[in-house]
Amino acid sequence: MDQSHIxxxxxxxxxxxxxxxxxxxxxxxxxxxxxxxxxxxxxxEMDLERERGITIKLNAVQLKYKADDGQEYLFNLIDTPGxxxxxxxxxxxxxxxxxxxxxxxxTQGVQAQTLANxxxxxxxxxxxxxxxxxxxMVNAMPEEAxxxxxxxxxxxxxxxPLISARTGLNVKEVLEQxxxxxxxxxxxxxxxxxxxxxxxxxxxxxxxxxxxxxxQGSLSVGDKIRFMATDAExxxxxAGIRNPREVPLKTLQCGxxxxxxxxxxxxxxxxxxxxxxxxxxxAKEPLxxxxxxxxxxxxxxxxxxxxxxxxxxxxLDKLKLNDASLQxxxxxxxxxxxxxxxxxxxxxxxxxxxxxxxxxxxxxxxCTAPSVIYHVYLTDGTMLEIDNxxxxxxxxxxxxxxxxxxxxxxxxxxxxxxxVMELCANKRGIYSGMEVIDTGRNMLVYEIPLSEIIYDFFxxxxxxxxxxxxxxxxxxxxxxxxxxRMDILLNGEPVDALSVIIHRSxxxxxxxxxxxxxxxxxxxxxFEIPVQAAIGGKVIARTNIKSLxxxxxxxxxxxxxxxxxxxLEKQKEGKKRMKAVGSVVIPQEAFMSVxxxxxxxxx
Amino acid sequence: MSGSNPVSLYVHVPFCRxxxxxxxxxxxxxxxxxxxxxxxxxxxELKETPRAESLETIYIGGGTPSALEEEELARLFSLLSPxxxxxxxxxxxxxxxxxxxPLGKLLRxxxxxxxxxxxxxxSPRLLKLTNRKAxxxxxxxxxxxxxxxxxxxxxxxxxxxxxxxxxxxxSESIDFAVSLSPAHLSLYSLTIEENSVFGKQGVKAQExxxxxxxxxxxxxxxxxxxxxxxxxxxFAHPGKESIHNVNVWNYHxxxxxxxxxxxxxxxxRYTHADSLRAYLSDPLYRKVTPLTREERMFESLMMGMRxxxxxxRHLFQERFGKDVTEVYPRTIEKERKLGMIALSDDYxxxxxxxxxxxxxxxxEFLEEADL
Numbered sequence: 001m002d003q004s005h006i007x008x009x010x011x012x013x014x015x016x017x018x019x020x021x022x023x024x025x026x027x028x029x030x031x032x033x034x035x036x037x038x039x040x041x042x043x044x045e046m047d048l049e050r051e052r053g054i055t056i057k058l059n060a061v062q063l064k065y066k067a068d069d070g071q072e073y074l075f076n077l078i079d080t081p082g083x084x085x086x087x088x089x090x091x092x093x094x095x096x097x098x099x100x101x102x103x104x105x106x107t108q109g110v111q112a113q114t115l116a117n118x119x120x121x122x123x124x125x126x127x128x129x130x131x132x133x134x135x136x137m138v139n140a141m142p143e144e145a146x147x148x149x150x151x152x153x154x155x156x157x158x159x160x161p162l163i164s165a166r167t168g169l170n171v172k173e174v175l176e177q178x179x180x181x182x183x184x185x186x187x188x189x190x191x192x193x194x195x196x197x198x199x200x201x202x203x204x205x206x207x208x209x210x211x212x213x214x215x216q217g218s219l220s221v222g223d224k225i226r227f228m229a230t231d232a233e234x235x236x237x238x239a240g241i242r243n244p245r246e247v248p249l250k251t252l253q254c255g256x257x258x259x260x261x262x263x264x265x266x267x268x269x270x271x272x273x274x275x276x277x278x279x280x281x282x283a284k285e286p287l288x289x290x291x292x293x294x295x296x297x298x299x300x301x302x303x304x305x306x307x308x309x310x311x312x313x314x315x316l317d318k319l320k321l322n323d324a325s326l327q328x329x330x331x332x333x334x335x336x337x338x339x340x341x342x343x344x345x346x347x348x349x350x351x352x353x354x355x356x357x358x359x360x361x362x363x364x365x366x367c368t369a370p371s372v373i374y375h376v377y378l379t380d381g382t383m384l385e386i387d388n389x390x391x392x393x394x395x396x397x398x399x400x401x402x403x404x405x406x407x408x409x410x411x412x413x414x415x416x417x418x419x420v421m422e423l424c425a426n427k428r429g430i431y432s433g434m435e436v437i438d439t440g441r442n443m444l445v446y447e448i449p450l451s452e453i454i455y456d457f458f459x460x461x462x463x464x465x466x467x468x469x470x471x472x473x474x475x476x477x478x479x480x481x482x483x484x485r486m487d488i489l490l491n492g493e494p495v496d497a498l499s500v501i502i503h504r505s506x507x508x509x510x511x512x513x514x515x516x517x518x519x520x521x522x523x524x525x526x527f528e529i530p531v532q533a534a535i536g537g538k539v540i541a542r543t544n545i546k547s548l549x550x551x552x553x554x555x556x557x558x559x560x561x562x563x564x565x566x567x568l569e570k571q572k573e574g575k576k577r578m579k580a581v582g583s584v585v586i587p588q589e590a591f592m593s594v595x596x597x598x599x600x601x602x603x
Numbered sequence: 604m605s606g607s608n609p610v611s612l613y614v615h616v617p618f619c620r621x622x623x624x625x626x627x628x629x630x631x632x633x634x635x636x637x638x639x640x641x642x643x644x645x646x647x648e649l650k651e652t653p654r655a656e657s658l659e660t661i662y663i664g665g666g667t668p669s670a671l672e673e674e675e676l677a678r679l680f681s682l683l684s685p686x687x688x689x690x691x692x693x694x695x696x697x698x699x700x701x702x703x704x705p706l707g708k709l710l711r712x713x714x715x716x717x718x719x720x721x722x723x724x725x726s727p728r729l730l731k732l733t734n735r736k737a738x739x740x741x742x743x744x745x746x747x748x749x750x751x752x753x754x755x756x757x758x759x760x761x762x763x764x765x766x767x768x769x770x771x772x773x774s775e776s777i778d779f780a781v782s783l784s785p786a787h788l789s790l791y792s793l794t795i796e797e798n799s800v801f802g803k804q805g806v807k808a809q810e811x812x813x814x815x816x817x818x819x820x821x822x823x824x825x826x827x828x829x830x831x832x833x834x835x836x837x838f839a840h841p842g843k844e845s846i847h848n849v850n851v852w853n854y855h856x857x858x859x860x861x862x863x864x865x866x867x868x869x870x871x872r873y874t875h876a877d878s879l880r881a882y883l884s885d886p887l888y889r890k891v892t893p894l895t896r897e898e899r900m901f902e903s904l905m906m907g908m909r910x911x912x913x914x915x916r917h918l919f920q921e922r923f924g925k926d927v928t929e930v931y932p933r934t935i936e937k938e939r940k941l942g943m944i945a946l947s948d949d950y951x952x953x954x955x956x957x958x959x960x961x962x963x964x965x966x967e968f969l970e971e972a973d974l
Binding site for chain 2: 552559
């Protein structure tokens with residue numbers, strides 16, 4: 001099909017505003033997928049995505065649409081994640097499109113992340129079609145939603161379709177607007193090949209599969225291609241599109257969005273954001289890649305079974321393939337052995353990676369509490385970047401410490417402003433302004449240490465606003481703060497994996513919170529275990545895990561021997577899931593315990 | 604291992620008149636027809652079992668052996684008579700409410716010289732909770748009747764750490780039991796077994812600290828009352844320890860007869876058919892579990908350490924050709940340092956604290972054994 005009949009677009013929406021439901025409806029209405037085959041939310045392919053109701057990884061499908069003008073159009077729909085952590089993924093999918101459908105829930109209005117992603121789309125010169133969703137709900141306020149889009153984002157909403165993605169109401173109008181408003185691709189089909197790799201994954205039979213958008217030229221099975229960043233060359237063995245099942249094609253034409261395989265076994269050769277060109281007739285310049293994002297949150301990942309270290313390494317390599325923002329390097333902990341210090345874009349990203357490693361690679365992991373990168377200035381004038389509290393130098397060598405701050409924009413409704421402001425104040429937030437968007441809705445702006453955001457900010461924001469608040473944040477730089485490393489000692493021995501860096505003013509509260517939590521999590525053992533929180537050798541909080549008092553089988557006669565032995569063996573196995581640190585056996589969840597404090601442990 | 608020397612015979616009677624809520628043993632409500640068929644099967648099994656000259660004890664357990672009728676018991680006892688000739692201790696389990704004079708006469712006539720009876724508690728509330736039928740009156744009457752027939756070697760079972768049990772419930776039960784001057788007492792903390800009524804109901808036993816308090820009380824109180832602890836849950840007047848069970852804890856071989864019975868024969872253990880119906884059609888079926896040397900060493904320790912005196916090092920050496928300190932050097936060193944265990948020339952034994960925590964101690968041994 002010629003380029004004038006191709007439309008490449010994505011859908012931008014806040015979580016739960018109906019992005020995946022709209023995508024499903026579009027698949028149905030273009031008869032790409034029959035209703036019978038319809039799994040709810042087809043594009044969310046990972047189990048994890050469907051369970052959590054979020055989109056994490058990209059997905060692209062091709063559909064055919066017969067428009068009212070009687071002509072058939074090819075749509076390439078590229079899915080985008082909605083969460084703030086995945087801005088990087090969003091920018092990748094935007095780079096493969098000419099347009100975006102912006103879905104706003106008419107019961108909730110514009111949210112902070114919708115804003116961020118829409119601005120990203122505008123930066124990429126995408127044509128944006130605003131769509132007002134959930135107009136069939138009793139509490140829908142479509143006119144207010146339109147006004148918000150016009151006032152906040154500055155998009156004309158006079159033609160915005162009022163739809164219900166759930167029932168299909170007016171979805172056809174969305175399809176018509178895609179045909180008429182989103183420009184067709186304008187690449188030169190005769191120029192040397194330039195294909196943007198916007199995602200990739202590993203298939204154990206066919207090697208790396210790259211998802212590409214053909215900007216110039218074309219790509220055919222049998223072509224010799226070159227990855228411009230790595231200079232790796234391969235011969236294309238297979239190519240095609242997805243609808244959403246794989247459909248093999250001989251050639252991907254200019255303007256197409258599709259995939260190809262080339263027996264690529266070396267994961268490192270394929271980088272997301274790289275440009276694929278022809279080896280024989282290469283393009284002069286690669287396409288512009290993406291804004292590369294740096295990790296903001298770090299944690300240690302350790303296999304609970306030390307023998308699985310190499311498996312973990314391999315799994316991280318494979319995940320990195322379609323998640324360039326994941327960073328990791330080997331590290332060693334006295335308590336946990338060999339593992340990796342991993343960098344993530346945010347807490348959700350961290351969660352998702354941990355869960356994927358456990359589910360898709362069948363690994364049993366111990367994760368340490370997340371940390372940000374601190375700038376530690378030593379008395380000799382040098383500066384260290386510390387992403388692991390255990391690596392913090394001795395206090396006597398430290399001149400001062402700086403921590404990262406973010407500008408946090410929080411959108412919320414009138415009734416919750418007080419609670420949100422109190423939360424921000426408790427999180428050492430500095431108020432820098434409030435914008436009234438329209439009646440009843442506001443945008444609060446705070447400067448907050450990133451470490452406070454990763455601590456438990458999301459959960460608290462959600463609960464203090466009953467879900468009616470959304471957050472977007474960006475790094476604004478480093479500031480000097482009175483920070484200290486707090487060590488946790490079990491039975492008198494410091495456990496490196498439990499150290500945290502905190503603000504001195506919070507030390508006592510956090511210290512007693514963590515020690516109490518550990519007391520709950522660590523099972524009683526043969527001896528009493530003092531649990532202490534200490535700063536520079538000075539104990540600031542302490543509690544004791546009482547020793548076991550009675551643990552013995554009541555009965556063990558002739559008929560009980562096998563059964564009782566099995567019971568002991570089972571208990572021994574249970575202990576294997578724990579880590580022995582010195583003489584103390586610690587369950588895996590304890591290493592995250594520094595994060596999860598109850599409300600009453602913090603004011 | 605050839606030339607094994609079973610010293611004990613265990614006979615399992617799978618019938619009860621009612622089902623206790625904590626019980627997950629193999630048992631069913633008594634029915635005359637089934638009891639007949641069961642006795643036929645038992646007879647067939649006994650006939651094919653080589654008689655052991657070395658036998659010291661017979662133990663008829665269950666179930667509730669006294670759930671059987673007189674003529675059935677008479678047949679059972681007469682089947683066992685040839686085995687009973689030289690035994691020192693011949694025990695049968697009884698539920699107090701099933702005691703009656705004809706039974707007393709049978710016991711005397713066939714030489715049963717030790718009775719183990721379940722009282723569990725004197726609290727009507729706890730008896731109801733556990734679905735036990737005998738309280739003070741029934742137990743007192745039983746003890747009296749047994750003595751009339753010359754059976755003085757009585758053991759009573761009590762249970763503690765039951766839901767909502769108070770310390771008064773326990774002390775009253777102990778005082779009452781002791782007032783009947785039994786030679787032997789067993790005190791079991793309630794264990795919630797998955798396949799018991801309690802397990803199905805999701806009943807919870809008492810918390811560890813309460814259980815430990817109760818246990819400390821029991822150990823102290825029974826000592827004051829002249830009963831010496833010789834095993835985790837067992838107390839006796841000196842010389843009145845259960846020979847049968849001490850043999851099991853010393854990891855000697857024993858023969859098991861009846862569908863719920865286990866046996867141990869040198870390098871293997873065996874069980875019978877896994878349902879009463881299957882046992883009736885094939886009483887000779889034995890499911891054999893071989894035991895490696897390492898497994899036997901650990902089990903010998905697991906059982907022996909339950910005895911207050913500890914595990915007999917000479918027996919261990921004799922059986923495995925090694926001293927126990929050569930087999931588990933790391934754990935013995937570690938647990939000695941923690942004050943959990945101690946060694947004498949003759950025994951490896953638990954300290955008072957280690958005794959309370961035997962499971963934890965054994966887990967450490969198990970880790971070193973790496974079975």
